Amino acid sequence: GRSIVSLEGLSSAEIERILQVAAQMKNIVISQNKKLDVLRGKSIATLFFEASTRTRSSFELAAKYLGADVVNISKSGSSMTKGESVRDTALTLSAMGVDALVIRDSSEGAAVFVSRAGSPRVAIPPVINAGDGAHAHPSQGLLDMFTVREAGISLKGMKYVILGDILHSRVARSDIIGFAKMGADVHLYGPRTLVPKELEALGCTVDDSMEEALDGADAINVLRIQLERAAGGFIPSLSEYSSLFGLNRRRLALAKPGAIVMHPGPMNRGVEISEDLAYDERSWIQEEVRNGVAIRMAMLYLILTEGKDIEVHN
Ligand code: CP
Numbered sequence: 007g008r009s010i011v012s013l014e015g016l017s018s019a020e021i022e023r024i025l026q027v028a029a030q031m032k033n034i035v036i037s038q039n040k041k042l043d044v045l046r047g048k049s050i051a052t053l054f055f056e057a058s059t060r061t062r063s064s065f066e067l068a069a070k071y072l073g074a075d076v077v078n079i080s081k082s083g084s085s086m087t088k089g090e091s092v093r094d095t096a097l098t099l100s101a102m103g104v105d106a107l108v109i110r111d112s113s114e115g116a117a118v119f120v121s122r123a124g125s126p127r128v129a130i131p132p133v134i135n136a137g138d139g140a141h142a143h144p145s146q147g148l149l150d151m152f153t154v155r156e157a158g159i160s161l162k163g164m165k166y167v168i169l170g171d172i173l174h175s176r177v178a179r180s181d182i183i184g185f186a187k188m189g190a191d192v193h194l195y196g197p198r199t200l201v202p203k204e205l206e207a208l209g210c211t212v213d214d215s216m217e218e219a220l221d222g223a224d225a226i227n228v229l230r231i232q233l234e235r236a237a238g239g240f241i242p243s244l245s246e247y248s249s250l251f252g253l254n255r256r257r258l259a260l261a262k263p264g265a266i267v268m269h270p271g272p273m274n275r276g277v278e279i280s281e282d283l284a285y286d287e288r289s290w291i292q293e294e295v296r297n298g299v300a301i302r303m304a305m306l307y308l309i310l311t312e313g314k315d316i317e318v319h320n
Pocket residue numbers: 057058059060061062137146270271272
């Protein structure tokens with residue numbers, strides 16, 4: 007099995023394969039409320055050293071729906087509170103024989119670091135990055151692509167707009183890399199301090215106005231201001247932010263008719279997204295959450311079966 011640390015490491019064909027297996031997973035398990043036993047005998051550890059609701063629960067449910075056993079470790083309640091390191095925590099779970107590690111940490115590079123942290127006696131199994139600082143969140147990028155497709159929008163040639171705090175966002179980075187790889191035209195807009203022009207090096211366009219960004223948009227992903235990562239950098243006040251950069255129904259009218267609204271969550275309703283729009287039928291935010299389970303099932307399945315075709319007997 008292979009680790010998945012970022013979407014840079016996957017080809018467009020591999021991304022396509024994950025999206026297709028996720029569609030099968032959603033169809034079979036989530037729609038029909040079935041449990042498979044394709045990963046029976048496998049075990050997975052989730053190591054969440056930073057808070058999570060969606061990612062952690064959906065990896066756990068995904069593993070369980072496929073018949074695997076799961077253990078969940080967080081900082082509080084583990085021996086990390088006694089000073090044990092990330093490496094030693096990962097080695098400890100690996101020594102127990104888990105078949106994959108899912109890791110979230112506030113440091114960029116944590117997942118790669120863990121994947122290389124084996125010792126002469128203990129090998130580290132495949133690692134899935136569930137978010138490392140502001141670097142990458144590949145399962146979120148994949149579930150965002152899956153959701154756009156499910157809305158009937160083809161990734162190739164679509165205009166995908168990301169609004170808000172891009173600088174501190176691992177979701178933005180994985181989305182930019184993934185959507186661009188699949189042929190989408192990716193645009194960014196937000197306060198210039200949070201959306202520097204240098205981000206264009208990732209293969210996207212940084213726009214100068216909301217109008218420019220939203221014009222012709224097929225999907226708009228709205229990001230939360232990450233006050234916890236701002237570390238002293240300039241950030242507008244929340245009310246300023248909402249009036250200048252927040253998405254609301256009036257601004258959504260600038261996009262294509264039928265454009266969908268996305269948000270990785272958690273939302274600051276009334277700041278980056280208006281209250282009414284958060285629960286509008288054009289909002290696919292809960293679909294993203296639902297699709298997160300299917301994507302994570304596909305990732306775990308493909309990694310732990312080394313890409314075997316899924317055979318499911320209904
Ligand atoms: N989108 C996302 O990663 O949410 P959590 O932080 O709740 O996992």
